[in-house]
Amino acid sequence: MNNEVVIKCENISKTFPTADGTAFDVIADFSIEVNKNEFVVLIGPGQCGKTTLINIIAGLEEATSGIVTVGGELVTEPDPKIGVVYQETNLFPWLTVMGNVEFGPKAQGESKASRQERAQKYIDLVGLTGFENQHPNKLSGGMQQRVGIARVYTNEPLVLLLDEPFGHLDAQTRYLMEEELEKIWRQERRTVLFVTNNLEEAIFLADRIVLMTNCPSTVKQEYIIDLPRPRDITSREFLKIREEISKNLDLTS
Amino acid sequence: MATSNNIKKKKTKPAIISEDQITKKQSTLYAFISFAVVVVLWQLAVLFLPNFGNIFPGPYDVVALMIKIVKEPVGRLTLFAHLGWTLKRIFIGYIIGAVIGVITGLAMGTSKLANAIISPVFEILRPIPAIAWVPMAILWFGLGEASKYFIIGFSTFVICALNSIAGARATSEKLKGAARMLGASERQLFSKIILPSSVPQIFAGLQISLSASCSTILAAEMVRSEEGAGWLILRGMNTGNMTLVLVGLIVISVTGLILATVMRAIERKAISWSFRGK
């Protein structure tokens, strides 16, 4: 594995002011490094600041202290080199699937032929061929998430941040989407930071799992997962790792 | 499911959770029946209640007069020519007001600076009903057409501006974030996110102000005019011809309904993405 560090968070802390005037520490002294083309899964209980952390890395929110660099540059605002797939999809409802997927390159002035060719490639890759001219409100939750993934891939970011992208899906669809995402990632290697609260999903996808503590959250432990891909969630090795981590994992909040 | 079925047997359920749906055919039928009942009651009241009949014409008289003035002029013009005048006034005032209103509203909703500059004067003018502008408009623009365009324009302006402000401000921060994440510039944020996501609210404003225009023009014409649906009503009042008043009312309300329907069709086309289903 290539060991060039692409995402680097150093001693991130985040405090929100609360209504009664006291401070609420969400993240405390959180540090993490993600290497080039590595798939890192961040797992932690709900409301422990995972989305906040993703927003900080994406430049959508400011850390109270600490610094984030992506590709060696300090992150201060949203940047097309940092692609985000959100839990609540955040597709543009007035645009078609194609309109959503080509949004990034179009905003950056890429020619129609070249951007649509790439958009089509990723629409095909996520299995939405034939749905190019549909609006998001006609699509199921799983399909909307596929659009979100294609949209980010088409923008060719340096890193991908995925914040519980399958959290709203039913178990069946979720499992399917995990398989597809893993397949896409193997075809198109990217540096990925993936957030979840589902351990099985984490082990299925990750090169490395980072376990978060409860609020104020910080890194509790890391696990390298070196099972061969694609993984079989019913295999003995898989279940063994799962048991080992779950001893350490408290997903209640 | 089982419980709700049991309950259903015992008593009729409130309309909002009742499972049997009314078909379109049924509701048209009921609408027709109730409409017919009203017309018949009205005619009967005119025929058999002397007090009512003396001051109020029956539906037969109204329809008869309406048909008559399609051919024969009232004042200078026939019915459709009067309606034409009213429509022209509405359209010109409406379009001017809508364009200025939407632009102003989007500017105020998007830019804090624009909002800070415009809002003091806007907040003073906003609560003044369009009708209250009639005397001032006459002083400024005289008794002619311009004062009517101004009154309609003002009423449309305020409604469209308020809705556009609300639309622009309600733009989802998350969608703006997503657009920035994909590399949109500040200007593109406006044209590609704020503008399209405000469209439903802008249409709401266009719809409301169109209905308001029909009402406002009527009042404006009733205060001062020589033609138009409002003038028909005024003329009816001044000559004690209640039938003519009702003809004017029916003409303007049917026109309003038609305009609203057309507008809704345009709206459905323009923002099909925000309607679920089909």
Next chain:
Amino acid sequence: MKLSKMKKKNNKVKYILISIISFTVFLIIWYMVTDVFKLVKPISLPSPVKVLESFINKFTVKRPDGSTLQAHVLSSLRIVLTGYIAGSIVGVPLGIFMAWNRKADMFIRPVFDWFRSVPGMGWIPVMILIFGINIASKAAIVFAISFVAILINSYSGIKNTNPVHMWVAQTFGASNKQLLFRVAIPSALPHIFTGLRQGLNQAWASVVAAEMIGSNRGLGYMIQMNRENSRADLIIVGMLSIGLVGTILSFVLQKFEDKYVRGRH
């Protein structure tokens, strides 16, 4: 973080300053155009100084329209509140009833839809014919106009009751009456209040029209009369008063709503 908070506060101050400057510039331009360079005739646009003067004087001077400003305001308020309260008393229950009862809905709604398609101002001649030229006819115009908005919102408030809440209440054995008074009406309250607010705004706007025909007092009468007297300063005073009273009315209703409705949701 402290820094960014301070920046936000500074920004707020900055925008308030800009607003004040913008308004001052507006007044200065108005003053320049009228009093200094005399670009327009005072008969079409009096100077802001003159308007302010007339405004203050109007509290004591009855000329030329026969009443002081406060007398006009009170007269208009009387008409509006009469019509509006009547509109609320009829509109809210009728809206609830129509939404609750299938038969009522199917029979009354077509008539109501027809009724509401009549532009509000169109009621003027009808009401004058029925009631004559007096406070009753004017209040009736206000009634007809405010009643529509009030009814529609109560209706859609009830129609929008979350059916899940109804099902839950049903499984606990609630009767239809309990469903209505414990579930549907409370959850429709914000809608009902929206209707009451819209109704009040429209009621206030309509009084101007109502008074333009056959009155001898009221703000609508005042501005109409002063056009005939060519007193633009008093027209503007009248218009500003209409705006101001309208704002105060919606403010009071909003406060009432905040206190009695929002707190419970």
